[in-house]
Amino acid sequence: MRYAHEVGDVRAAEGALMARLPEGTLMRRAAAGLARVCAGLLGRVYGADVVVLAGSGDNGGDALYAGARLARRGARVRAVAAGSRLHQEGLADLRAAGGRLIDLADAGAAVAAADLVIDGLTGIGGSGALREPHATLALAASGAGGIVVACDVPSGVDASSGQVEGAAVRADVTVTFGTLKPGLLIDPGASYCGVVELVDIGLGPYLDDPDVVSPAAEDVRPPVPGPESDKYRRGVVGILAGGEAFTGAAVLSVGGAVRGGAGMVRFASVRPAVELVRQRWPEAVTTVIEPGEKALDGIGRVQAWVAGPGLGTGEDAEGLLQAVLSTELPVLVDADGLTVLARRRDLLARDAPTLLTPHAGELARLLDADRGEIEARRLEFVRRAAAELDATVLLKGSTTVIAEPGRPVRVNPTGTSWLATAGTGDVLSGLTGALLAGGLSALDAATAGAYLHGLAARLAAGGASPDAGEAPIGAFDVITALPAAFRTLPW
Numbered sequence: 001m002r003y004a005h006e007v008g009d010v011r012a013a014e015g016a017l018m019a020r021l022p023e024g025t026l027m028r029r030a031a032a033g034l035a036r037v038c039a040g041l042l043g044r045v046y047g048a049d050v051v052v053l054a055g056s057g058d059n060g061g062d063a064l065y066a067g068a069r070l071a072r073r074g075a076r077v078r079a080v081a082a083g084s085r086l087h088q089e090g091l092a093d094l095r096a097a098g099g100r101l102i103d104l105a106d107a108g109a110a111v112a113a114a115d116l117v118i119d120g121l122t123g124i125g126g127s128g129a130l131r132e133p134h135a136t137l138a139l140a141a142s143g144a145g146g147i148v149v150a151c152d153v154p155s156g157v158d159a160s161s162g163q164v165e166g167a168a169v170r171a172d173v174t175v176t177f178g179t180l181k182p183g184l185l186i187d188p189g190a191s192y193c194g195v196v197e198l199v200d201i202g203l204g205p206y207l208d209d210p211d212v213v214s215p216a217a218e219d220v221r222p223p224v225p226g227p228e229s230d231k232y233r234r235g236v237v238g239i240l241a242g243g244e245a246f247t248g249a250a251v252l253s254v255g256g257a258v259r260g261g262a263g264m265v266r267f268a269s270v271r272p273a274v275e276l277v278r279q280r281w282p283e284a285v286t287t288v289i290e291p292g293e294k295a296l297d298g299i300g301r302v303q304a305w306v307a308g309p310g311l312g313t314g315e316d317a318e319g320l321l322q323a324v325l326s327t328e329l330p331v332l333v334d335a336d337g338l339t340v341l342a343r344r345r346d347l348l349a350r351d352a353p354t355l356l357t358p359h360a361g362e363l364a365r366l367l368d369a370d371r372g373e374i375e376a377r378r379l380e381f382v383r384r385a386a387a388e389l390d391a392t393v394l395l396k397g398s399t400t401v402i403a404e405p406g407r408p409v410r411v412n413p414t415g416t417s418w419l420a421t422a423g424t425g426d427v428l429s430g431l432t433g434a435l436l437a438g439g440l441s442a443l444d445a446a447t448a449g450a451y452l453h454g455l456a457a458r459l460a461a462g463g464a465s466p467d468a469g470e471a472p473i474g475a476f477d478v479i480t481a482l483p484a485a486f487r488t489l490p491w
């Protein structure tokens with residue numbers, strides 16, 4: 001598990017630690033770590049051309065001290081001051097090491113020619129869109145030919161949320177101090193970071209519980225069948241999906257569940273969807289729902305339900321969704337089911353676990369919010385959704401985030417933008433439903449489902465050989481790659 005803390009927590013921990021250390025110790029530790037990473041990236045420091053972009057805060061101080069360290073190892077280091085003030089001790093150290101300050105007017109040419117640019121414009125103290133001259137410098141750094149290393153956070157990225165309101169530095173590497181910040185893990189901010197390197201400055205014992213966590217393979221624990229297992233004990237997942245109009249969603253959701261480790265998949269829908277599912281997934285046990293039917297009698301026992309993909313949003317769909325949500329079983333609601341919930345939030349008043357898996361558009365309808373704002377501030381909105389809807393919420397998209405009231409938000413580390421294709425969400429619903437039926441909590445099923453789904457997509461897009469390039473994929477390719485994704489887990 002990787003941990004991230006918001007700015008307030010970082011500052012509190014820093015305050016507590018600084019009170020016990022001689023002044024300047026933390027900044028020296030940060031600068032030493034930053035310089036070490038820069039030296040590693042350069043390979044040969046002696047003679048390298050380094051430009052430091054320094055803002056007026058401590059982020060600029062870190063960058064200037066790091067520049068001084070590189071200058072002492074023979075690099076040609078030039079610094080550009082953004083704004084009227086500079087960290088005076090940092091600047092003095094750089095000058096003492098042979099580095100120098102250049103005019104803002106010369107910054108563009110210097111950045112373009114540099115082997116390495118250190119972005120020390122703003123760190124955790126940055127707020128709102130970058131002002132000038134920071135914004136122009138950030139754009140220059142983003143277009144630089146050399147390596148761009150962001151100090152703590154790429155300037156222009158909000159450290160706590162990942163929001164980017166204007167220009168921001170596109171870094172190859174971000175060297176962050178003490179703990180990760182949520183904005184380094186969540187898009188759009190995450191996409192500006194490049195590789196994130198964490199430098200230990202001794203903050204650990206002073207940090208509270210994390211605000212955000214990102215699971216690793218060993219944190220993903222799907223249920224494993226044992227000698228005593230049979231299909232019922234492994235978990236039966238019920239899938240209510242597909243309608244007269246959309247039958248493909250049902251096939252994809254059932255496929256996700258079959259390959260997700262369900263002991264049995266019970267599929268219920270109108271006749272055309274049932275016929276299609278039977279052809280593609282003979283493993284599934286199917287039940288035809290006649291038009292107008294609103295009860296789920298005679299389907300047999302299940303341990304969890306998936307409801308919604310391709311279901312439609314009319315009266316029949318609403319009645320069936322109500323039937324599922326009135327059980328005392330865990331229920332995952334996706335797609336059309338979420339559209340129905342947007343007008344029937346009362347259906348969420350239940351005691352059993354509910355897992356909602358919206359994309360930003362569906363969440364916008366559920367919260368009566370703006371889709372663009374949700375995509376810009378995923379962390380805030382997924383938390384709000386979990387609190388307001390009193391459910392576990394998995395928000396899909398470029399970064400998938402999962403929230404449950406009172407728990408740190410989980411950020412999925414796998415995935416690829418090749419997933420942005422119709423039907424992949426249906427696969428996720430079935431896969432995650434199988435994990436729920438297998439006994440995982442809603443939070444753990446969502447975590448494992450998103451992880452395996454994103455990994456399967458990467459494997460499908462990347463092909464068998466690590467040297468092969470990527471290719472577009474369809475939703476079925478994700479299903480096909482699920483066994484390979486499971487095999488990567490250290491079970």
Ligand SMILES: NC(=O)C1=CN([C@@H]2O[C@H](COP(=O)(O)OP(=O)(O)OC[C@H]3O[C@@H](n4cnc5c(N)ncnc54)[C@H](O)[C@@H]3O)[C@@H](O)[C@H]2O)[C@@H](O)CC1
Pocket residue numbers: 010011013014026027030055056057058059060062121122123124125126127128129130131132134151152153177178201
């Ligand atoms: N808090 C910690 O635990 C530690 C912090 N350190 C460094 O200190 C940094 C935080 O330093 P500060 O609190 O001085 O804050 P920053 O240096 O991140 O930013 C503050 C400065 O940026 C300017 N600024 C803010 N938003 C701006 C915008 N949108 N456009 C243009 N200028 C803007 C402010 O006017 C101020 O001058 C960290 O990111 C890190 O690099 C490290 O030295 C070590 C430990």
Ligand SMILES: Nc1ncnc2c1ncn2[C@@H]1O[C@H](COP(=O)(O)OP(=O)(O)O)[C@@H](O)[C@H]1O
Pocket residue numbers: 335359395396397398399400415416417418419420421422423424425426427428453
């Ligand atoms: N830009 C992106 N980068 C990575 N993953 C994405 C991106 N856009 C969408 N996804 C993923 O693709 C899937 C799409 O699901 P969804 O929007 O429900 O599509 P559908 O309803 O067509 O199945 C989700 O798992 C989502 O997280």
Ligand SMILES: [K+]
Pocket residue numbers: 059119120121122123150151152153154155
């Ligand atoms: K920075």
